Amino acid sequence: MIGASHPNFVLFFQESALEQPALYVVQGALFVLGSAAILWGSRRSLLAPRSHGFYRFFAWEILLILFLINVEGWFDHPLAYYQLISWALLIVSIGLVGEGVRLLREIGQQSAARRDPALLGLEKTAHLVTVGLYH
Numbered sequence: 160m161i162g163a164s165h166p167n168f169v170l171f172f173q174e175s176a177l178e179q180p181a182l183y184v185v186q187g188a189l190f191v192l193g194s195a196a197i198l199w200g201s202r203r204s205l206l207a208p209r210s211h212g213f214y215r216f217f218a219w220e221i222l223l224i225l226f227l228i229n230v231e232g233w234f235d236h237p238l239a240y241y242q243l244i245s246w247a248l249l250i251v252s253i254g255l256v257g258e259g260v261r262l263l264r265e266i267g268q269q270s271a272a273r274r275d276p277a278l279l280g281l282e283k284t285a286h287l288v289t290v291g292l293y294h
Contacts, residue, residue, distance in 0.1 A: 186227045193223045200279070212278065255292065262291050 197219045198205075204212025236242055267284030 182231065190223065190227055193227075194220060197223065210278075259292050262288050262293060266290065 197216060201212060201216035201219070204210050205216055207213060233242075233245075263282075263284060266288045267286055269280060270283055270285035272285070273283040
């Protein structure tokens with residue numbers, strides 16, 4: 160390995176793909192499949208560069224890349240304090256996403272009247288949500 164290491168954190172770059180070839184194949188396949196799914200979900204937005212969905216595509220791609228790069232280290236030291244803090248923050252983040260979706264569905268009330276093809280179904284709300292997480 161090339162890079163700096165510390166007892167709590169490890170920054171590394173593999174010298175060669177020959178060290179863990181199966182991992183790189185799996186990561187590459189997951190990247191291709193994930194990118195295809197993101198591309199399919201964003202196909203209308205990519206045709207409208209002025210829509211926020213155009214930039215959402217790139218944000219989702221970057222999140223996918225970060226996930227694939229970091230997932231390998233998630234279980235190296237599962238009971239280390241920094242991993243426990245990380246897992247707690249991840250669980251809180253997932254809860255926030257769930258609450259945001261719930262508010263959009265209940266208060267935003269999806270509207271069929273919004274015909275903007277660049278928007279996803281959840282984004283086509285009839286009412287502006289200004290409570291809870293969106294306050």
